[in-house]
Amino acid sequence: MKIKEYIATFFPGLILRPSLYHQWDIGIHFELAAEGMYQFTDDGELNMNRFRCVYTQAISIFNELFGEKDEVYLVTNVYASKSSRKRGRPNIYDRFVKNKSLKFNVMLESLPYVFPDEDDANQYYTSRYSLKCRKYDLDYRRIAQAACNEDFPSLRPRFSAKYFLYYPDVFFVNATKNVILFIYDDRGCEVVATEKERIRPIYEKYRDLISEYDRERAERLFDDV
Template sequence: MLNSNDYLSECFPGVILGPSLINQWKIHLHFEFAKGLSVHMDGSDDLNPRYFEKVFSQALSIFNSIFSDDDQVFLIVNLYKENDFNYKSKLGLYLKYISNKNVRFRLQQSTLPYPFPPEDEEEPFNCHTIQYSLKCLKRDIQTPFILKTLTNRDFPSLKPRLSNEVGMQYPDVFFVNVSKNIIFFMHDDYGCEIISKSLEALRPLYDKYRDLICSYCKDSIDELLSDA
């Protein structure tokens, strides 16, 4: 059975799963959620529920525009650990959001280099990535719950939340659509990154969600699609 590393090497050569996918791959889109809404209520430190509702609904809408129930998917999660930390447990996300235990049985775990460059180049690398990968169908995944945890990731008072499993930081979650050769990465409540092997696969997303494209990358995306 094709594993996630073999698939990525074949379809997205050179791409390392981590933040800033769009800086690694030419064919991409970057969407910004809840434009025009504030995280906080006016004149208050209270969180704005309308903001989080809009983030979640837009993330789910974009996701469902990419993934169909029968699409083959790699659900991949990165945990970032210090080298001297001994960690062998399975990731709780797969227990909570993959209900079929026969599907969960296919979960694979690997240890990879840390994807972030050190701020001080002379400082020794003392961390690594534990990557979990599960090949399944889109319908096997309770996607709304995962997207909700990603919406809430930077706000400890909000539920549901994905445990960081004693990692150095919050896990990164990647949905890799093997059937359509598209990767969806919601980095936080701000937005999501999408890369694709095919430019034409992104055009319907561009047309449908044009107003959500990040302003600082809109010109480059417009140019990319107009040249096709």
């Protein structure tokens, strides 16, 4: 099953783009890093203690959601201008997939721009790459770190953004458990699922990472408040 068919079957109406949990009833938004930890120190330097904390949290959430034998789709959205003559493929499938034979299985779809409300949206389009694999095929730790490093060009690893409008959006889709994880940058991540019991364990374990803004919604979902 291709990713388009999978989403239509198990997450009908969901568009793989940022703000997944606003589109789906069963979901959680986590804010990464401890309260009071900022991206920069008082001296204006990057606060690497914060980033190490963010990496650890993002990878831990991933490991809670994805088992070694789970079937996984690694999905990447890249956004480009229709008028651009330059084309490029993100480096994710060459650099961050450990099983190199899988690079020949990467699928590509050309889709309408997934942000239709933006000005001049009709001038852009979305290229969606996807790869069906297993957790052990992926260097998922570095993928998570690269997602967190989006706004900080000096940090490594990074996804390539050459020829693209924005930094790529990468989604981990667990086709065994029907769960999607999106780490949008160092500030946080989103999780959606077809059944709330699939994500109840991470709600209970990481509920301190849920912001006050989102806590009431999460409590209504999991605590029957």
